[in-house]
Amino acid sequence: MSSNPSPLNSSRFEGCTLTGALSVLTEVRDAVCIVHGPAGCTHHNFSLLHATLLSNDRLEAPRLLSTRLTENDIIFGGEDALEKTIARALSVSPAPTSVFVLSTCIVETIGDDTAAVCAKPRGVPVVAVPTAGFLGGVFETGVRNALSSVATLASPAAEVTLTANLVGEKNLEYGVDENAAEIARLLARLGIGINLRFVRRIGTGDVERLGAAAVNILREPALRPVGEDLKRRFKTPCIESFPTGLAGTCRFLEEAGRICGVDASAAVEEERAYQAEMLSRFADIAGSRVCFRPPHPALNPDPVAEAVCAECIEALDLTIAPPDGVVIPLPYPAPVGTAGLRRMLHRWRVLIRGKGRG
Template sequence: MTLKPSPSNSCRYGGCTLTGALSVTTHVRDAVTVVHGSKGCTHHNFSLLHATSLDNDVPVIPNLVSTGLSETDIIFGGEQALDRTLDSVLRDDPGVVFVLSTCVVDIIGDDVRMVCGKERGVPVIPVPTAGFLGGTFQDGVNKALIALAGMAEGSTANKARTVDNKERASVNIIGEKNLEFEINENYAEVTRLLSSIGIPVNIRFVHDLSSAQIPSLGAARVNILRDPALVPVGEYLKKRFKTPYISSFPLGLSGTPAFIKTVADVCGVDCRDAVAEEQVLQAETLAAFADLEGATVSFENALVDPSAVPAAKKLARALDLHIKKNGRPVPVPTTPPIGVAGTRRMLHRWRRAIHA
């Protein structure tokens, strides 16, 4: 969940709108992302995306091209430089091109939408991402997702497929955090819960996606948002495709039965067995960490999303831990743990800290 930037922690929670949008567009496999601005914006983001993916053990070479604006382009306007770059990018036959703007081109007022509107035979999708207008990293993510969703609109083939597929209930996963270390574990936890009620995933919007999959965006029975910061995207999709949304992945242990019930209700399937099994699993999980009972802990949470703390406290109480200022510091993950699997990983870390 993204917070309003505040003076004390704006470097942590504000972020660059462009980077947010890039964390989405670079996960469309056959896409090229053109960053319209001076070349440093591209270089810096390339490094960040590449280094983060290496750190997460899923190396991605982000497919970025800069329009490389010089002082002369700034004085006379950068539209021609964008036009030239688009022509050269299209020679490599991408499935789709995204054009992300930077601060400087919005300061001088380049008409990016107009340049992107020129017919080129391949979709060229502008995403306005000038950060000085007050947007955060999350705004960049949301804008990119909404721009991509625009590709799914209006095609008749898509409408037919939408009707077909809605017969068979499936879900979309919306706005996974492509830069987070546990992205695939979190996805696996959600699919575990979904498969317990026999519901498949339609598409991961957007994680390792092909542009050809985007038109099926409207085919899911429900959209599952990664976290509530994506509500504007959920609302947009609801308006466009009449698809309802669930505003977050299940948080902590208590989130999973509720999650199963909500999805099952929307999809019209029976979930009684699945919920009962899930409750057994929860009891087993707590039992597996019974050795922690009675320990005195404190939370290390300097950079943590505040919503992660109540989840951690709830879990500590369930395990009969005492929370005291001078207790043994245990780590709280930056974002709340997702489901049973996320909770388990956190508890393993607590155990290490308590027994250290």
């Protein structure tokens, strides 16, 4: 459980393509990541990732190296600097089982052939990951490119098991492990286990299991290109999003059951009863007057979050009454599953009780 009490910190997954890729690749625990570019790119991302790990009670540091390109490297090319840094990465202790090389905007501008340098045989895989964002890439681009690059380390499985992969969890998101636990709880109703969290706290060797799952569950629809890539590689169908909302969570069970050939009817009825019991715990706020606002002025309201809130308002007989209703921030991103709704409603209760009913 994270010690970070603020759901607003869940929005720490916007920004640079490089940052998006590193949020994935640094979760391969026995790998070393090389940022091919100026030292500042590495320093900025190391600081962000280290602070995020600490805020989630993980006393560890991301294994990052930089090629530390100088003005001469930028003028004459940085491939020699990359060769030397790969050699340095392979000599660190404990020795890495894989190395990921991430490009930066300046490297793409000067035209270094990063892929060719990485392709040389070295005894462990050295994987080039395109992460320069100056041509229009954003954080999500980095996440997608990183996931597809890690997938190249896996081969088709000899046997498919009744399990699921969680693909593209937001590793900078508050509550990431709680969300994974909720997916595991839901799938357990269907007798489906978790094969691999791709990519979250795994080793290079674990990636080999990627093709053994019966279904890939994407964190969000923006990862659809990754799901399509994995389907081409391993013939694994996917569910395009973690479940949100009361009805959406039940639909998730139905879809997972359909894909995996499991009758989901009993699981859905059990989950509906579980949801009704959960909602009954918040009967004390029924009839309250509320109004909603985005969690931050720079963020547009998330239509999925708005739909989830509308569903809960109806279920709890709340009234939307701006401007005098109790102000409640819209969740960002939308809460996952029934457990996510319970945490959200607990925050609503705290706010409503703190200011009184309308």
